[in-house]
Amino acid sequence: MKTLADLRAMKEKAKREMTARDENTKYRIVVAMGTCGIAAGARNVMSAILDEINKRDIADTIVTQTGCLGYCDQEPLVQVFQQNKKVVTYGKITPEIARRIVAEHIVGEKILTEQVFMQN
């Protein structure tokens, strides 16, 4: 049985680790999770990304969600942010393509050109 103090200490430790992760982040993957994105399958896309990152034990990448980006017909949309680089927005993403984004863009550092919807 853990005391409240133990739990607080654990939370603090985890928080420090998360801050360290934020500071060392190379990529930020953002999944559009507005109503349009969710209806088009964004949840399975995000699950696939989380799974692939865990399997490959990638430490320098953050996955997060955002709302509607205004391109509902291109959903599910996934954006990859990298410092000092153009934002890559991928459109019509399936879980399979999402896994490829992790493997090829994040790990291989090569953009999946044929899936890019926008780059700016």
Add this chain to the structure above:
Amino acid sequence: MRELSLHILDIAMNSIEAEATRVIIVVEELESENLFRIRLRDNGKGMTRDMQEKVLDPFVTTRKTRSVGMGLSLFKQAALQCNGNFKLTSELGKGTTVLAEFQLDSLNRSPLGDINSTIINLVMGTLDVHFMYIHRTDSGRFCFDSYWIFGRMAERDISFYKAGELAKEFIEQNLELVNSKG
């Protein structure tokens, strides 16, 4: 939406966009009352009375109001199609509560679906929000607190993503437990 858990994800995204720091999601599946109830409560910025009316009207909502869309009206429609109830309560600066009730055995009711993925996606993608997920049936209840993930990270010295995978297993096992009869 094909699954009620997709509605839950959608409504919880509203909470995140409303800058909530705490979101409580309650799912109750009560055969004894022939009732399926979903409740989401957040401490986000809340809505004015005027806005509360607007978000429930799919034809009034405009793109200018960035944080709202079709989601709430779709959710309301889903509940009303199942002989159910829908209630939106909100107070500016305090937060918003969404309550949707469905007749459990209504043929129009979508299944809950993959609620586990909904919860994990919310938790893993939004670290600064404290999520609590409570699932209750006639056989019992369980609660998942997103701090659980931090606990596992610290305790076992594992990565955030690995802890997320464990959380998924944990929720899976507990769902099986409360869904088993007797």
